[in-house]
Amino acid sequence: MAGRVIVIGGGAAGALSALAARRKGAEVTLVRRALGATSVSSGAFDFAAGVDQEGRRLAMPRAAQVIAREHPRHPYACLGSSLADALSRARALLVEELAALGVRGADNDSRNLELVTPLGAMKEAALAQGSIARGDLASWPSDARIGVVGIVGHAATDPSLVTNGLRAGGRDAVEVYVKLELDPQSALADLARLLDGPTKDAVLTRIALAAKEVGATHVLLPTAGFDHPDAVCDALCAMNFSAAAELMNTPPSIAGLRLDRALNDRLMEAGVTVVIGDVKSTSANAGRIDKLLLDDRELSADAFVLATGRFLGGGIVHQERFREPVFGLPVFVDGRDVGDMWTGDLLDKHAANDQPAMRAGVQVDARMRPVDDGQRAVYDNLFAAGAVIGGYEAARDATGLGVAAVTALVAGEAAATKTSLSRATTGSSER
Ligand SMILES: Cc1cc2nc3c(=O)[nH]c(=O)nc-3n(C[C@H](O)[C@H](O)[C@H](O)COP(=O)(O)OP(=O)(O)OC[C@H]3O[C@@H](n4cnc5c(N)ncnc54)[C@H](O)[C@@H]3O)c2cc1C
Structure with a gap:
């Protein structure tokens, strides 16, 4: 017993x-x-x-x-x-x-995922939540134009750090600035809530328009929300991008x-x-x-x-x-x-x-x-x-x-x- x-x-x-x-x-x-x-x-x-x-x-x-x-x-x-x-x-x-978070590793189990941090550094990890694992750079083609999303006026989502890091690693990367009325103190959590609710499609449409304007083929989001991060990435991808993923989070971490x-x-x-x-x-x-x-x-x-x-x-x-x-x-x-x-x-x-x-x-x-x-x-x-x-x-x-x-x-x-x-x-x- x-x-x-x-x-x-x-x-x-x-x-x-x-x-x-x-x-x-x-x-x-x-x-x-x-x-x-x-x-x-x-x-x-x-x-x-x-x-x-x-x-x-x-x-x-x-x-x-x-x-x-x-x-x-x-x-x-x-x-x-x-x-x-x-x-x-x-x-x-x-x-x-x-499984509810879609935690997974690279397609080829013998290697780590290659992820990009919000500071633009590359980082290897055995596994990641599904919305983040989608951003495995090793699985993105070398000619991908990576659009990194930031909210105008919010340092918490500074995309230039990430694009600089990606460019230093030989990638083609471009900032995607989106204007959203968010509280400067809680921009990421507020964006996450917008992506959880009925406002999701409107927000993603604005992101998609801005990303297309700069020619992005792949998109990295600062957050994909609290509740349905994989669905958020799928919905953005369906707006004519090859892939959409969430960056690794820094504290206060919505992914955490x-x-x-x-x-x-x-x-x-x-x-x-x-x-x-x-x-x-x-x-x-x-x-x-x-x-x-x-x-x-x-x-x-x-x-x-x-x-x-x-x-x-x-x-x-x-x-x-x-x-x-x-x-x-x-x-x-x-x-x-x-x-x-x-x-x-x-x-x-x-x-x-x-x-x-x-x-x-x-x-x-x-x-x-x-x-x-x-x-x-x-x-x-x-x-x-x-x-x-x-x-x-x-x-x-x-x-x-x-x-x-x-x-x-x-x-x-x-x-x-x-x-x-x-x-x-x-x-x-x-x-
Ligand atoms: C900012 C940051 C980012 C990180 N990012 C990564 C990452 O990207 N990848 C990675 O692999 N690791 C990362 N880590 C490391 C990883 O988060 C930790 O190693 C791991 O979470 C530790 O887990 P734990 O369960 O041992 O401790 P904790 O998560 O700290 O949990 C300890 C628990 O014990 C409870 N507790 C303590 N004392 C008592 C008591 N007397 N009675 C009852 N409960 C008690 C606490 O309340 C808490 O619930 C990161 C860490 C930090 C700080």
């Missing part, structure tokens, strides 16, 4: 851990306090990217292996020989669980909010109980966690997954010293327990230099159990997933949501397996 798993944290790592445990038959409760880093992410899912010695792009699994080899504290490295299998199953988990909402919908559909609350403390017995104390109640389970994020989510706090506030787990930077160090000693005053503090987090074994400085599991039935695990820096090594998905899959399955094992041993059916 499957047992009970409690997941703490409602970002991508928490939601995917809960779904992975549910797929293994566990009864799952997820506790979340608020939105975290997931809700500001761009709409793309970075797993790993890199080039070989001749400068040729590496396939994602190979790039992940290189990261694991060169960064032995990276969560990918903890997985050892099971990394390739975990990457492939985590990728499939995202595609299946986020869409991701958060889609994950939450999947939790409901999959029968996960979602509790809004703040886990204040926990109790343990004989090396096992048995209870969580929320604001106003206690919850017990057979296994637990900690997926509280890092600094944005609140999973790692730094007030003079680093702390993991829920279980009081040791926090590591580059393999060293930094619980007694002043956080300022792990930061460099030059922003562009390496900032070890940014890699702070718990350290895990191959089953994603947080370990102490002797590499021993701190609690037998506690697992961790996502950015609360240290050893990597999503902004620098571009493995953010890839780590969230891979560690969530392993932690969620291990937690579910743990519950059935412990029930088989004790014969317990206590609720």
Whole structure:
């Protein structure tokens, strides 16, 4: 009989851990306090990217292996020989669980998508929400004239940054300026709402006219709305363009909010109980966690997954010293327990230099159990997933949501397996 798993944290790592445990038959409760880093992410899912010695792009699994080899504290490295299998199953988990957002990779699975950021930089990602994946530059012909849409008077949608970046990469790109009466403070969210409602066709017609005037054959939108981004891109494409796509988003990210909402919908559909609350403390017995104390109640389970994020989510706090506030787990930077160090000693005053503090987090074994400085599991039935695990820096090594998905899959399955094992041993059916 499957047992009970409690997941703490409602970002991508928490939601995917809960779904992975549910797929293994566990009864799952997820506790979340608020939105975290997931809700500001761009709409793309970075797993790993890199080039070989001749400068040729590496396939994602190979790039992940290189990261694991060169960064032995990276969560990918903890997985050892099971990394390739975990990457492939985590990728499939995202595609299946986020089908409502049309999440997909490149037509040829062995390469990453090649996407353009709102700052005009090129970026590789294993997967992206469907409306963004349409903008995979490698699938657009080299003679495409790419129209980048901006709203007159709104810096939040400055298309010249993107066209400059595209031109620097040898692409033909042109700005498409559209005049819309929008609040300067909330231009993107307002445009998104216009594209969600009955105003969609009128707005797209204005965009199409402006794009045709400058000869665009392909169009990049700053947003495709909250509700039906793929349909918005289809409707624009049908106005005689070869392709229409949404740019990756920057915070406040409409794509990030869409991701958060889609994950939450999947939790409901999959029968996960979602509790809004703040886990204040926990109790343990004989090396096992048995209870969580929320604001106003206690919850017990057979296994637990900690997926509280890092600094944005609140999973790692730094007030003079680093702390993991829920279980009081040791926090590591580059393999060293930094619980007694002043956080300022792990930061460099030059922003562009390496900032070890940014890699702070718990350290895990191959089953994603947080370990102490002797590499021993701190609690037998506690697992961790996502950015609360240290050893990597999503902004620098571009493995953010890839780590969230891979560690969530392993932690969620291990937690579910743990519950059935412990029930088989004790014969317990206590609720
Ligand atoms: C601006 C930005 C852009 C990014 N863009 C990309 C991108 O393009 N591609 C990519 O792959 N990655 C990207 N990332 C990285 C990626 O978003 C994160 O690595 C990932 O979302 C982390 O997910 P998580 O679930 O571990 O943490 P979070 O999403 O931070 O979730 C943590 C959750 O834990 C909850 N929580 C914390 N403490 C408690 C408690 N005590 N009780 C209850 N709940 C609690 C929080 O409320 C929250 O729900 C980006 C990050 C940022 C900041």
